[in-house]
Amino acid sequence: MTIAIRNIISILKANWVGKNDIAVIDSISIDSRSLQNDSHTLFFALTGPNHDAHVYIEELIAKNVQHFVVNYIPENVKDKANFLVVENTLESFQKFAAYYRSQFDFPIIGITGSNGKTIVKEWLNFLLSPDYNIIRSPKSYNSQVGVPLSILGIKEKHNLGIFEAGISTTNEMEKLQKIIQPTIGILTNIGSAHDEGFSDVGEKIKEKLKLFTNVNVLILNKHKTISCFINPKIKQFTWSSDDKSADVFISTSKIESKTMLHCTYQEETFDIEIPFQDQASVENAVHCLMLMLYFGYKPAIIHSRMKELYPMEMRLKVKTGINNCTIIDDSYSSDFQSLKIALDFLEHQKQHKKKTIILSDIFQSGLSEEELYSQVSLLIISNKIARVIAIGETISKFKRKFINSISFSNLNEFMAAYDTLEFENETILVKGARDFHFEQIVSLLEQKTHETVLEINLNAVSHNLNFYKSKLNPKTKLMVMVKAFGYGNGGFEIAKLLEHHKVDYLGVAFSDEGIALKNAGITIPIMVLNPESTSFEAIIHYNLEPEIYTIKGLKSFIKTAELKKVSQYPIHIKLDTGMHRLGFQENDIPELIELLRNTDLVKVKSILSHMATSDSLEHKDFSIAQIQLFDQLSTELKSALKINPIRHILNTSGISNFPDAQFDMVRLGIGLYGISNDDDEQKYLQNVGTLKSIISQIRTIQEGESVGYGRRFMAKKETKIATIPIGYADGISRQLGNENGYILVNNQKAPIVGSVCMDMLMVDVTNIDCKEGNTVTIFGEKPTVKELAKLLNTIPYEILTSISQRVKRIFYRE
């Protein structure tokens, strides 16, 4: 893009305060972290309930960013850059995106509905990318900020756009329509998601349909309740499984793990195979099929492409590799844009300096091969990739464009040479189109432990973080507790993500946990809740900040500070206001003040206390008394010492139940990991961890035969038993045995029969269609950790932190 700043001023009707209005802009940004010497970038300073990007302007000017759209000009940057002052930076950002969109006139597909938007978008991209140069919204960028951001990614070379739009309440869709201006609409379905924001279903349907006010065609499932809301002037292209008057009539039948779609369209009948059976995936695939028919694809091509569709969760997984490598598995697509997304993801995984990419041919139309691979090469160089392993006929021809590269014309050649290649202490991005079957490379590079894994959804972590942030006052700081390996979810990876989100503090229980994070390169301040006095030297050496909770501990820490020749060392004073676990009590305060007054070796960075019953409204009076005592004692310390430390008392449930007691900071724990003690709040959180395993063996036993130790299960009839390689040594309680608990096999409940063993358990799969090697779920979306905790008469915290370290953690983003 190149747009003169003068034009932008008039598009936004902005008030210009600056010197140089003849400049041109070549890119737009709203993320202060990604900018570096971008003198032709226009930065929109967005504000939200918890952040105000105006505070980054000074930092950006220092990095030579010169143009800003702002609500106001902060005092400290007056006259230092060029400003476009507007009423509302978000609205201006949207207005600018709408203007930008109107400069292009290729077809744009707009997708909305309650579920399936992202998957339909990703699948369409996969199905159409051999023939089009597609711009699509990354990840699930579908909101008031995400949509304009995606639109601004449109370039000259594109000839098809796919964008999703998500809304949570009325009046939002009209804005998104103006930005996306779709020419083709797809309505996936209307479910119950986000019902809160609408008075009834009718209102929700009408609101969603606003995306399609100007489309040439609307693709949807023919449905009476929806049809009556659609403007009759809009041309519809419909499908149905029960109404023969729809444009395409589809019946289905299931074979093995696949579904056959029997289609009747324009008097022709044909079959399309898709590799899924669940209702949601079938419906999503049908919407893709409809679009391909509308585009005039022949059934044979549709069939050959659709049978290669892949489940969404297969994208971008981080896995532990051989020889201390980290593998980023993206072996399901290969187009220029997804390469960019993958390289960006690689950049954020800073475990290893050295980076290798294993890359297949790129499928992309529009550019000549020469041009395409030049661009790929530039992208790879700018991401500082040390080594390129190219696999494929076409990419091999352009090997010379890459520095330090080696090429193979197909996968077999690579496999034959595998033993001669070295992989060690590096991050390896494996990126290939589905036909190249790079999953075989991933399986070679992946470290084999056992088949049980805890999958951690990093997007869900970000979502939950933002949910709790939205409850905070603008000035409240945020500490996140990552003790006990991030509640079992992974210490370093979670901390890295939190650093990216700029949280203010991390909290750990013991010094070792903090040292491990510092060694891995975490730079945000870390508070240690319970530092042993033997670790005080290490605490100072690693720049950790101790919580001090006794007079003896304080004296000892002051001594260590003296020994290590530090002064004003940050410490955190813990007050006991009723939990009776750790902390100074009211009668310690005079001595505490005395000690602190007479030293400049330490400095009180914060004062904190912990609540005993923040989750229970039954004990509300007790909580309020704790908060009041905390306020009183901390105020006393503040005035006696003439200091102004950060004060904090709330944990997750406290944030929800006592919003007026945020003081200067809160300490978020379990909520980040997707669990709320409140059932209503739970609905707003996303599931983070999914514990999965596989079926090792299946057998059928006869009436009267038994299963496992102690013969505690006796078959009353012919019974099919599956053995799963996970047991109490992995953290699965023996109390789940004897049909108290169940796991999910092929989305159906399989009761755990007999005793849970150390490394294995057995389930009844008599009525479930399953095979050896199939994946099973122990907890996740279902059964939930909360459900298990209830069954076991414990709390979710214990379930999460019990999963042993021998269970491999896999981190992924959608």
Ligand SMILES: *Cc1c(COP(=O)(O)O)cnc(C)c1O
């Ligand atoms: C663990 C912990 C928290 C976080 O508690 P959650 O209930 O998980 O939010 C906060 N403060 C202290 C002192 C803790 O030990």
